Amino acid sequence: xxxxxxxxxxxxxxxxxxxxxxxxxxxxxxxxxxxxxxxxxxxxxxxxxxxxxxxxxxxxxxxxxxxxxxxxxxxxxxxxxxxxxxxxxxxxxxxxxxxxxxxxxxxxxxxxxxxxxxxxxxxxxxxxxxxxxxxxxxxxxxxxxxxxxxxxxxxxxxxxxxxxxxxxxxxxxxxxxxxxxxxxxxxxxxxxxxxxxxxxxxxxxxxxxxxxxxxxxxxxxxxxxxxxxxxxxxxxxxxxxxxxxxxxxxxxxxxxxxxxxxxxxxxxxxxxxxxxxxxxxxxxxxxxxxxxxxxxxxxxxxxxxxxxxxxxxxxxxxxxxxxxxxxxxxxxxxxxxxxxxxxxxxxxxxxxxxxxxxxxxxxxxxxxxxxxxxxxxxxxxxxxxxxxxxxxxxxxxxxxxxxxxxxxxxxxxxxxxxxxxxxxxxxxxxxxxxxxxxxxxxxxxxxxxxxxxxxxxxxxxxxxxxxxxxxxxxxxxxx
Amino acid sequence: xxxxxxxxxxxxxxxxxxxxxxxxxxxxxxxxxxxxxxxxxxxxxxxxxxxxxxxxxxxxxxxxxxxxxxxxxxxxxxxxxxxxxxxxxxxxxxxxxxxxxxxxxxxxxxxxxxxxxxxxxxxxxxxxxxxxxxxxxxxxxxxxxxxxxxxxxxxxxxxxxxxxxxxxxxxxxxxxxxxxxxxxxxxxxxxxxxxxxxxxxxxxxxxxxxxxxxxxxxxxxxxxxxxxxxxxxxxxxxxxxxxxxxxxxxxxxxxxxxxxxxxxxxxxxxxxxxxxxxxxxxxxxxxxxxxxxxxxxxxxxxxxxxxxxxxxxxxxxxxxxxxxxxxxxxxxxxxxxxxxxxxxxxxxxxxxxxxxxxxxxxxxxxxxxxxxxxxxxx
Numbered sequence: 001x002x003x004x005x006x007x008x009x010x011x012x013x014x015x016x017x018x019x020x021x022x023x024x025x026x027x028x029x030x031x032x033x034x035x036x037x038x039x040x041x042x043x044x045x046x047x048x049x050x051x052x053x054x055x056x057x058x059x060x061x062x063x064x065x066x067x068x069x070x071x072x073x074x075x076x077x078x079x080x081x082x083x084x085x086x087x088x089x090x091x092x093x094x095x096x097x098x099x100x101x102x103x104x105x106x107x108x109x110x111x112x113x114x115x116x117x118x119x120x121x122x123x124x125x126x127x128x129x130x131x132x133x134x135x136x137x138x139x140x141x142x143x144x145x146x147x148x149x150x151x152x153x154x155x156x157x158x159x160x161x162x163x164x165x166x167x168x169x170x171x172x173x174x175x176x177x178x179x180x181x182x183x184x185x186x187x188x189x190x191x192x193x194x195x196x197x198x199x200x201x202x203x204x205x206x207x208x209x210x211x212x213x214x215x216x217x218x219x220x221x222x223x224x225x226x227x228x229x230x231x232x233x234x235x236x237x238x239x240x241x242x243x244x245x246x247x248x249x250x251x252x253x254x255x256x257x258x259x260x261x262x263x264x265x266x267x268x269x270x271x272x273x274x275x276x277x278x279x280x281x282x283x284x285x286x287x288x289x290x291x292x293x294x295x296x297x298x299x300x301x302x303x304x305x306x307x308x309x310x311x312x313x314x315x316x317x318x319x320x321x322x323x324x325x326x327x328x329x330x331x332x333x334x335x336x337x338x339x340x341x342x343x344x345x346x347x348x349x350x351x352x353x354x355x356x357x358x359x360x361x362x363x364x365x366x367x368x369x370x371x372x373x374x375x376x377x378x379x380x381x382x383x384x385x386x387x388x389x390x391x392x393x394x395x396x397x398x399x400x401x402x403x404x405x406x407x408x409x410x411x412x413x414x415x416x417x418x419x420x421x422x423x424x425x426x427x428x429x430x431x432x433x434x435x436x437x438x439x440x441x442x443x444x445x446x447x448x449x450x451x452x453x454x455x456x457x458x459x460x461x462x463x464x465x466x467x468x469x470x471x472x473x474x475x476x477x478x479x
Numbered sequence: 480x481x482x483x484x485x486x487x488x489x490x491x492x493x494x495x496x497x498x499x500x501x502x503x504x505x506x507x508x509x510x511x512x513x514x515x516x517x518x519x520x521x522x523x524x525x526x527x528x529x530x531x532x533x534x535x536x537x538x539x540x541x542x543x544x545x546x547x548x549x550x551x552x553x554x555x556x557x558x559x560x561x562x563x564x565x566x567x568x569x570x571x572x573x574x575x576x577x578x579x580x581x582x583x584x585x586x587x588x589x590x591x592x593x594x595x596x597x598x599x600x601x602x603x604x605x606x607x608x609x610x611x612x613x614x615x616x617x618x619x620x621x622x623x624x625x626x627x628x629x630x631x632x633x634x635x636x637x638x639x640x641x642x643x644x645x646x647x648x649x650x651x652x653x654x655x656x657x658x659x660x661x662x663x664x665x666x667x668x669x670x671x672x673x674x675x676x677x678x679x680x681x682x683x684x685x686x687x688x689x690x691x692x693x694x695x696x697x698x699x700x701x702x703x704x705x706x707x708x709x710x711x712x713x714x715x716x717x718x719x720x721x722x723x724x725x726x727x728x729x730x731x732x733x734x735x736x737x738x739x740x741x742x743x744x745x746x747x748x749x750x751x752x753x754x755x756x757x758x759x760x761x762x763x764x765x766x767x768x769x770x771x772x773x774x775x776x777x778x779x780x781x782x783x784x785x786x787x788x789x790x791x792x793x794x795x796x797x798x799x800x801x802x803x804x805x806x807x808x809x810x811x812x813x814x815x816x817x818x819x820x821x822x823x824x825x826x827x828x829x830x831x832x833x834x835x836x837x838x839x840x841x842x843x844x845x846x847x848x849x850x851x852x853x854x855x856x857x
Contacts, residue, residue: 013487016483017480017483020480020483021480170480170482170483171482172482172485172486174482175482175483175486176486179486179490183490198629199691201628201629202691203691205628206691251483447489451489451490451492451493452493452496452497454490454493454494455490455492455493455494455495455496455497456497458490458493458494458497459494459497459498459501462673463673463676463677466643466644466670466673466677467677467680468629469629469630469631469634469639469643470629470630470631470634
C-alpha cells in the first residue's frame with residue numbers, strides 16, 4: 001500500500017474510526033494489529049512472499065522471550081547475532097552474493113526497522129531497563145505498527161507501551177492539530193518533494209547520460225545542482241512522511257517521536273545528525289557509539305586519549321549508519337563519507353580551541369560569517385554523500401573520474417556557497433517574517449479560517465499531483 | 480469520534496468551497512473555448528489541454544458525429560507530414576482530424592482508437608476512416624518504450640492522461656473507467672480550474688523546463704524549412720534511435736497489435752488507409768532496424784491490402800535527404816506535397832461524389848476550405 005495513495009488515506013480513516021469505536025487499550029491494540037497485518041499483507045501478492053518476514057518476526061520474538069527468560073550476556077550475543085545473520089541473508093547484502101538466495105520473491109520492507117527494535121528490546125531487557133513481559137500482540141504491534149513499519153520513526157518500547165495502555169480520548173484541539181500535521185505532511189511530500197523530484201529526474205539523466213562533452217566546471221555545476229535538488233527532495237519527502245504518520249498516530253492514540261528538527265539550521269555535521277532522522281541517530285548513539293566508546297575507554301583508560309577515541313567512535317558509528325542505508329557497494333562509500341564527515345567535525349572541534357584558544361573560538365562561533373559557512377559546508381558534505389543514493393557504483397565512479405579531484409572540490413565549493421547563501425537568506429527572511437507569521441497564525445486559530453487554509457492546501461495537493469505522472473514514492477521505504 | 484468526524488467533514492467542505500472559488504475565477508479568467516471543426520493535436524499547445532495526449536483524451540467527444548471523418552493516426556512524423564489544415568483544405572468529403580501523438584508506438588495508437596470508439600455511437604464509428612502512418616519507430620516494444628523514471632512502468636502517455644484526473648482507475652487488468660464516457664465533457668468542465676492552472680504553469684515555466692531538459696526547445700516552420708542535418712547531427716540521431724528502440728529487433732507484438740487494430744477498426748464498419756512513411760536515405764542506411772522493417776512491413780502491407788476496407792498508400796517521389804528537417808520529420812514545405820498526395824488517395828477512397836476539391840488539380844487551394852465540409856449521410 002503506497003502511503004501516498006487514496007487507498008492508504010481511506011485505510012487510515014477506517015483505522016481511526018475503528019480505534020475510536022474501541023477506545024480501550026485492548027480494543028485499540030486489536031485494531032492496530034489487524035490494521036498492521038492488512039498493511040503488511042498489501043505488499044505481498046501471494047502468502048508465500050510473507051513467509052520470510054513472518055519467520056524473521058517469529059525468530060525475533062523467540063530471541064526476545066529467551067532474553068527475558070535468561071537475560072545473560074551470552075544469551076544477548078547469541079540472540080542478536082542470530083537475528084543479524086538472518087537479517088543480512090534476507091536483505092541480500094552484496095557481500096553475500098555467493099550464498100544461494102531463496103527461490104522466490106519476498107517482502108523485504110520494514111526488515112531494517114524491525115532489527116533496530118529487536119536489538120533495543122534485547123539489550124534493554126538484559127540491562128534490566130525493561131521488566132514488562134511482552135506478549136505476542138504487543139510485540140507485533142511494536143515491531144510492525146503500520147505507521148512506523150516502513151521508515152520509522154524508531155520508538156522505544158517503553159514509550160510505545162505507555163501510550164498504548166491508555167484509553168483513547170480525542171478532543172477538538174488534538175484532532176485539529178493532527179489534521180494540520182497530516183495535510184502539511186502531504187504538502188511536503190506531494191507538492192515540494194514532487195516538484196523537486198520532477199526537476200531532479202531530468203537533471204540526473206543529463207548528468208549520467210549526456211554529460212560526455214561537457215567542460216569540467218559545467219559538469220561540476222550540473223552535479224552540484226542535481227545534488228542540492230536531491231537533498232530538497234529527500235528532506236521534504238521524508239519529513240513529510242513523518243508528519244503524516246505522526247498526525248495519524250495522534251488520532252489513534254499513538255505518540256510517535258519526532259524525527260526531524262530543522263536539520264538545515266545545524267552549524268556542524270554532528271549537530272546535523274542530531275536533527276536529521278533523530279530516532280536513527282539516537283539508536284546508533286545508544287547501541288553503537290556508547291558501547292564502543294565504553295569498550296575503548298576500558299581498554300585505553302587515558303583522559304588525554306579521550307578526544308582521539310571519540311573521533312574513532314564517531315567514524316565507526318557514522319560509517320555503520322551510512323552503510324545501513326543500502327545493500328550495494330556504493331553505500332560503503334556513503335558510510336565512509338559520513339564517517340569521515342563526523343570524525344573530521346570532531347577533530348576540528350578538538351583542534352580549534354587548542355589552536356585559537358577557547359575565547360577566540362567561541363567568538364568565532366558567535367559571529368555571522370563563520371556559522372553561515374559551517375552550515376553551508378555541512379549541507380554540501382551531506383549533499384555530496386547523498387549522491388550514493390541516486391547513483392549506481394559504475395555511474396558514481398564514472399562521475400568521480402570525469403570530475404577529477406579539482407572538479408569535486410569545485411562542486412563542493414559551489415554547494416557550500418549556494419547552501420550558505422540559501423540557508424542564510426532563509427534564516428534572515430524567517431526572522432523578518434516571524435511577526436507576520438505569528439499574526440497570521442493567531443488569525444488562523446478560528447475554525448473557519450483554519451479550515452479554509454487546510455482546504456486550500458488540499459486543493460493545491462490535488463493540483464500538483466495532477467501535474468505529475470506519478471506521485472513521488474517515500475524514498476526511505478527502500479532502506 | 481465526534482471531533483474526528485466533524486473535522487473530516489469540515490475539511491471536505493472547506494476544500495469544496497476553495498475549489499468552487501477557484502472554479503469561478505478560472506471561468507472568468509479563461510472561459511472554456513468552443514472547439515473548431517477538426518481536431519488537430521499539432522494545435523494542442525495553444526489550447527487549454529496543452530499536450531497532445533491530453534488533447535486527444537479530453538477532447539475526443541468532438542468525434543461523435545455522423546460526418547465522414549478522416550482520422551490521422553501515428554507519431555509526430557505523421558502530424559508534421561500531414562498537417563491537418565493542409566489536408567482539410569484539399570478534402571471536402573470528410574472532416575479531417577489529426578490524432579497523432581509524438582512518440583507513439585502501435586500500442587498507443589490502439590489505445591487512441593479505443594478512446595475514440597468509446598465516445599462514438601455505432602453510427603459515428605461507421606463514418607471513420609483511419610489513416611495510419613507507419614515507420615520502424617512505431618514498432619518499439621512496450622517494455623522498451625514506456626519505462627521512464629517519471630511514470631509507472633508500462634503506462635503509455637495516453638494511460639497517464641487516463642489516470643491523471645481520476646477518470647480511470649488503475650487495476651491489475653489495466654485501466655478501468657471511473658467516469659462513464661458519456662460524461663466526459665462534464666468531467667472536463669469540472670476539472671477546468673486544473674486545466675487552466677496547468678496551462679498557466681506550463682507557459683510560465685517553459686524556459687526553465689527547456690533549460691533542464693524537461694521540455695524540448697521549439698522551432699518555427701521557417702527554421703525547419705532551411706535546416707540542414709550535419710554529420711554530427713546524423714550520428715546523434717542514429718545513436719538516439721538505437722537507444723530508443725533497444726538492442727535487437729523490432730517487436731513482434733507491435734506488428735500483431737497493428738493487425739489486431741486494423742481488425743477492430745474494420746469490425747466497426749470503418750475503413751483504414753495505411754501509409755508507409757519515408758525517412759531520409761542516410762537514416763535508412765544507418766539504422767539497424769530499417770532493413771527488418773522493410774521486410775516485415777512489406778509482408779504486413781501485402782496481407783492488409785488484400786482485405787476489404789483497407790488501402791495501402793505509398794508516397795511517391797519523396798524521401799530525399801533535403802526534404803527532412805531532421806531524421807524523421809519532413810520540412811513544412813514538403814508537407815504540402817504529402818498532403819496533396821494523401822488528398823488524391825482519399826478522394827479515390829471516398830469516391831467521386833464527395834471527393835477532392837476541384838481547385839487542387841489547378842494548384843489553387845481554397846482559403847475557406849475548412850468550412851466547406853459536406854455531410855455525407857448514408
